[in-house]
Amino acid sequence: MRTVAVVGASLAGLSAARSLRKQGYDGRLVIIGDEPHRPYDRPPLSKEFLAGGIGEADLALESDDEDLRAEWLLGSRATGLDTDGTDRVVRLADGREVRADGIVIATGAVARTLPGTDGLAGVHTLRTLDDARALRDELALGGRLVVIGGGFIGAEVASTAYALGLDVTVVEAAPTPLAGPLGETMGGIVSALHADHGVRLLCGVGVKGLSGETRVDAVLLDDGRSIPADIVVVGVGARPCVEWLEGSGVDLDNGVKCGADGRTSLAGVVAVGDCASWYDPHAGIHRRVEHWTGARERPDAAVATLLAWGATEPGVPRPPYFWSDQYGVKIQFAGHSAGADSVTVEEGAAGDRSFLAVYRRAGQPVAVLAMNQPRLFMRWRKQLSAATS
Numbered sequence: 001m002r003t004v005a006v007v008g009a010s011l012a013g014l015s016a017a018r019s020l021r022k023q024g025y026d027g028r029l030v031i032i033g034d035e036p037h038r039p040y041d042r043p044p045l046s047k048e049f050l051a052g053g054i055g056e057a058d059l060a061l062e063s064d065d066e067d068l069r070a071e072w073l074l075g076s077r078a079t080g081l082d083t084d085g086t087d088r089v090v091r092l093a094d095g096r097e098v099r100a101d102g103i104v105i106a107t108g109a110v111a112r113t114l115p116g117t118d119g120l121a122g123v124h125t126l127r128t129l130d131d132a133r134a135l136r137d138e139l140a141l142g143g144r145l146v147v148i149g150g151g152f153i154g155a156e157v158a159s160t161a162y163a164l165g166l167d168v169t170v171v172e173a174a175p176t177p178l179a180g181p182l183g184e185t186m187g188g189i190v191s192a193l194h195a196d197h198g199v200r201l202l203c204g205v206g207v208k209g210l211s212g213e214t215r216v217d218a219v220l221l222d223d224g225r226s227i228p229a230d231i232v233v234v235g236v237g238a239r240p241c242v243e244w245l246e247g248s249g250v251d252l253d254n255g256v257k258c259g260a261d262g263r264t265s266l267a268g269v270v271a272v273g274d275c276a277s278w279y280d281p282h283a284g285i286h287r288r289v290e291h292w293t294g295a296r297e298r299p300d301a302a303v304a305t306l307l308a309w310g311a312t313e314p315g316v317p318r319p320p321y322f323w324s325d326q327y328g329v330k331i332q333f334a335g336h337s338a339g340a341d342s343v344t345v346e347e348g349a350a351g352d353r354s355f356l357a358v359y360r361r362a363g364q365p366v367a368v369l370a371m372n373q374p375r376l377f378m379r380w381r382k383q384l385s386a387a388t389s
């Protein structure tokens with residue numbers, strides 16, 4: 001392989017570039033990213049960075065002395081992927097082309113927005129450093145914050161804004177926050193976490209729209225209520241950035257459809273991170289996981305696939321893992337709760353926010369959840385990996 005182009009210059013793209021060099025690839029390496037920034041870490045954007053506890057330099061994912069011998073094309077959006085003989089050609093928005101025989105797709109995800117809210121001042125999403133800068137500046141002014149969506153980003157923004165002294169309301173359509181990943185029983189514990197800190201949580205109600213002429217002044221709910229707001233954060237999930245691959249021959253279905261080793265439907269093309277929907281051999285389905293650890297770890301396997309196309313055996317992926325920090329509580333979760341028929345607290349007490357719970361299906365562990373129990377969690381996470389491998 002003579003040239004590899006990595007499209008997406010964030011955690012998964014950087015991890016893939018590192019894996020390429022680690023696995024002995026010595027050829028030309030081009031890293032294409034549409035943001036103007038060098039790779040930075042996103043988890044702190046809703047936590048320490050938003051709170052003002054750390055600065056931009058602290059977000060850097062590269063070390064000062066790191067040299068991947070790569071050509072960085074930053075501020076360059078990929079708009080298409082074509083095939084020319086054995087080469088793949090990445091087309092860029094500025095008209096340039098990058099010709100390569102290996103491609104890593106790592107274009108991540110973008111925050112979903114509410115229709116009709118573009119250009120309304122005071123309304124934010126949180127995905128990028130630029131988003132976080134803008135939101136941090138507004139939160140510093142104080143006032144009433146309404147967070148739409150009680151998922152991870154919404155809950156973390158609520159927790160950070162509460163610590164900054166804002167008046168915070170969270171609106172969540174599901175019966176509890178995090179009902180999707182954690183299930184409603186454990187989601188109820190997260191509800192109590194918000195309530196204990198004086199954050200209003202309105203669950204089981206949808207958002208009809210926002211009001212305000214040039215600046216938002218309220219969030220209008222489906223049940224007719226109007227919640228006054230100076231700042232609104234829309235935390236309603238993210239969608240994979242894969243439009244640029246339409247018509248390329250890469251199969252798309254909720255992201256880039258991949259095998260259990262990261263290969264796509266196009267030879268010489270692999271996909272990693274939040275944009276990639278990898279085949280899960282246990283469940284027999286494709287899953288797109290939007291977690292830091294997957295974006296960090298899976299590029300190793302995808303790069304091995306790329307460098308030895310057709311000669312590798314897919315390994316068994318570890319169960320997905322994520323963490324979240326809310327109101328001083330560390331939440332850690334591994335596995336898949338969907339399909340579990342029981343969840344039991346095995347150690348500690350849920351009321352103390354210091355416990356470990358195991359989700360089981362037909363008696364077999366399928367997921368583990370911990371609050372403020374990192375050591376116990378690591379032990380159970382290993383057991384879960386062993387049980388599912």
Ligand SMILES: Cc1cc2nc3c(=O)[nH]c(=O)nc-3n(C[C@H](O)[C@H](O)[C@H](O)COP(=O)(O)OP(=O)(O)OC[C@H]3O[C@@H](n4cnc5c(N)ncnc54)[C@H](O)[C@@H]3O)c2cc1C
Nearest residue numbers: 008010011012034042043078107108109273274290291292
């Ligand atoms: C605020 C926030 C907090 C988070 N907190 C946690 C946490 O506590 N725990 C956890 O497990 N996970 C957390 N995550 C998720 C984690 O950060 C992501 O899983 C991880 O960033 C995914 O990395 P990625 O490289 O796949 O995608 P991304 O980080 O989204 O990077 C993709 C890059 O590709 C670029 N790109 C997109 N389209 C193109 C194109 N056409 N051409 C060129 N470049 C393109 C994007 O601009 C972006 O720079 C958080 C995410 C956010 C936003």
